[in-house]
Amino acid sequence: MTEFRFLSSLPASVGLLLVVAAALISWWLYRREIYDFPRPYRWLLPTLRSTAIALTLMMLLEPTLRSRYFEGTPTRLQVWLDGTASMAEEDTSAKESGSRPNRYARALEMLATGDTPKLEKWADQGEVFLGRFGADRSAQLWQSTVKQPAEVPQDYASLQPSEWFQPTSLSQLLIREKGRVSGFSAPANEEEAALSVQETERASPSENLQSNPILLFTDGQHNSGKSPLEVVAGWPKESAPLYIVGMGRNAPPETATLLAVDSPTQLFRTDRLQGTLQIQDGLPAGEPFQVAIYHEGELLWSEPLRGEGSGGRNIPFSFSIEEVVKKLEQNQPTDQSVQRLTIPLTARIELPSTDGAVVSKSERSWLLGVTTRKQRILLLDSRSRWESRYLRNALERDPQWSVDAYLVSPGKAPRWFAQSGNEVPFPLEGDDYLNYDLIITGELEPGALSAEQQDHLQHAVVRGGAGWIVIDGARGYWEDPSYKVVRSLIPTEKISVDPSSSLQSWRAVPVIDSPLANVLELGDGTAGNNETIWNQLPELKMLVPVKELPGSQILATAERGKEAYPLIVTRNYGAGRIVYFASDETWRWRYEVADKIHQRFWNQMSRWAMRLPFAVESEYLALDSGQPMYRIGEAIEIRARVRNSDGEPSQLSTIEAVASKSGQIMATTTLALETSLPGVYRGRFVGLQAGDYDISLQVPGLSLDANPLKTEIRVLEPENPELLRVARNDDLLTQLATATGGMYVTEDKIEQLWDHMELRHNSKLIESDQLLWQSFWWFIPILALIAMEWWLRKKAGLI
DSSP states (O other), X not given: OEEEEEOSSSOHHHHHHHHHHHHHHXXXXXXHHTTTSOTTHXXXXXXXXXXXXXXHHHGGGOEEEEEEEEEESOEEEEEEEEOBGGGGOOOOOTTOOSOOOOHHHHHHHHHHOSSSOHHHHHHTXXXXXXXXXXXXXXXXXXXXXXXXXXXXXXXXXXXXXXXXXXXXXXXXXXXXHHHXXXXXXXXXXXXXXXXXXXXXXXXXXXXXXSBOOEEEEEOOOOOSSSOXXXXXXXXXXXXXXXXXXXXXXXXXXXXXXXXXXXXXXXXXXXXXXXXXXXXXXOXXXXXXXXXXXXXXXXXXXXXXXXXXXXXXXXXXXXXXXXXXXXXXXXXXXXXXXXXXXXXXXXXXXXXXXXXXXXXXXXXXXXEEEEEOSOEEEEEEESSOOHHHHHHHHHHHHSTTEEEEEEEOOTTSOOEEOSSXXXXXXXXXXXXXXXXXXXXXXXXXXXXXXXXXXXXXXXXXXXXXXXXXXXXXXXXXXXXXXXXXXXXTTSSEEEOSOOGGGSOOOBEEEEOTTSTTGGGGOXXXXXXXXXXXXXXXXXXXXXXXXXXXXXXXXXXXXXXXXXXXXXXXXXXXXXXEEEEEEXXXXXXXXXXXXXXXXXXXXXHHHHHHHSOOOOSEEOSSEEEEOSSSEEETTOOXXXXXXXXXXXXXXXXXXXXXXXXXXXXXXXXXXXXXXXXXXXXXXXXXXOOOOSEEEEEXXXXXXXXXXXXXXXXXXXXEOOXXXXXXXXXXXXXXXXXXXXXXXXXXXXXXXXXXXXXXXXXXXXXXXXXXEEEGGGSHHHHHHHHHHHHHHHHHHHHTTOO
């Protein structure tokens, strides 16, 4: 490659400016002398002389032609920086209140700073490529080639990533590089990557046309994709040695890091929020620190701790949220009824610094949904059985339920069956049934519910969205023709089998692979614990033999020997959910454990089966956005109810839901009218990016002032395994360097690597300068210009 340049110590821009100025002055002075001469003499003569003067003055700048070429085989050095989140670690100790450059910045300093930056030196010895990688992505930061040499950026901070890639996949990078040096294109995905590995393993060393050393700066936190050790099998060692610089410490940082918060996302207002903070404890033994939970700066809970240096620790927490709920309710608009509040919470690890101040080292925030009103349950049975009594007691014991219980028999007035002394009139009208979120019926004698009351129950389930739990019994009352109206809702059909002929009992078995299996989770979440509890439950003596109807799902079966029948069956019907129990003996599950299992089972089942209340309501609108938090990719279900000015259900075919972030509309979606539920609309948001959103409605004919309802949701980033372990992985990096014929050093021993890499260069940059200002090629044009000017002057009569 040949390039024109000036060797003078005077800056080229300043020298050229002086040359041009002198040439213009000479042209102007000459032009004044021959102003009256005819063309072309009056402009050609000044131009010839000023050009000669300019070329003469330019000799002072020492114009030179520099030729650059490599002797030997040119080396192409690939420099890769790990651009994932663990490289943002500063590796500071717990008491350091200041900060130091992170691992990524320290790697850049090694490459791009100093009297002669390494990148600049390598660019003089061959071609250099600088990039960063993470997951299956990569980005070019800088490169210099023989044909297009580039200067090293003066401000290396411009090479810092605007966002961290995640997670770390060393195998993806190595697959791409192995394909490149072996002559294959880089794969676009894991499937292509596997094919690329197969092809590169068949490639012969003779196919590599030049030396391709690879320099890698990373902490070795590989946490995605196949093992990188598998990829480097058959690596072309001679042409592409892998040099690795290990960044960071090989031990957990001397600090405490909050990894995760294990907490419920939904509670009732009087509940205590209980959960666990998962922390990484790398503090020296006895070092004091504190974990705390805040709501908008207000401390709700804290616990002083001392470091153990033991790595992972789980810190339980428990505190009441009722006072927070009361404060938030006071700030709600008076024309709105808020049934579920969204409370932002932040958990922090706080450490004392050397000057006594508190340093917040890490934190996690989440949203908590809190139900502010009790859910109403209607419990009906014809007699005071063990099942109905224990079920009533279990539900009444939970403060989030309001239970109205009655014993109903044909020809008799309903009797108040709840333990509360505040007796409530038996529901007679359709609107009375619509006020209940869940209806539970035991074995009702034929005629206990009139046809009108059955219509009300059906309407509450199908159109009102209430849940209905049917607990069948040995008397077979639900098969009576008088229950024809509601019998069609039940998701089972009785079969002609008499299982009572055997004296053996029935074992309840949950359907583990069901998508609804979490409804029957009775364990503590550890592997196998739920199955163990179900196996230990007392067996059932009575079972109604049934088969499930099409469109229904079996949650649990009853088994004895080779016999098996559905025990718990469910299906959605209209806007509601129906759950059928083929036995009325779950009260037996209280044996030896009292309410520990029975209470949990029925609380979970009731909460799942019941109608979900709208989060916020006004005179004309109601809105609900489901859970307070979602993960990226999850569908966000939106429900709304719209009434017209007369209070009647809206007849609009569609309305719009809006997702806004910081006051800016980010997405809209259409909510369609439920055909079975007048005035109720449903829709969903799909594809919202991570962040906090306000969900609101746009209803035709309704101004924004009349539509102040909104709910809050958070879309979470995917779980990032990067920060679970940030210690340098020396073992993996050493094996990779050895397997590829390279060398591994830690960042504090980088000079050893520089010396080793110098010996491996097999090319030399040759530069030669042709001094134009001392050559005939520069003097001849000047003499020709002067000769031409004198000849024209003679023709013009000036000589």
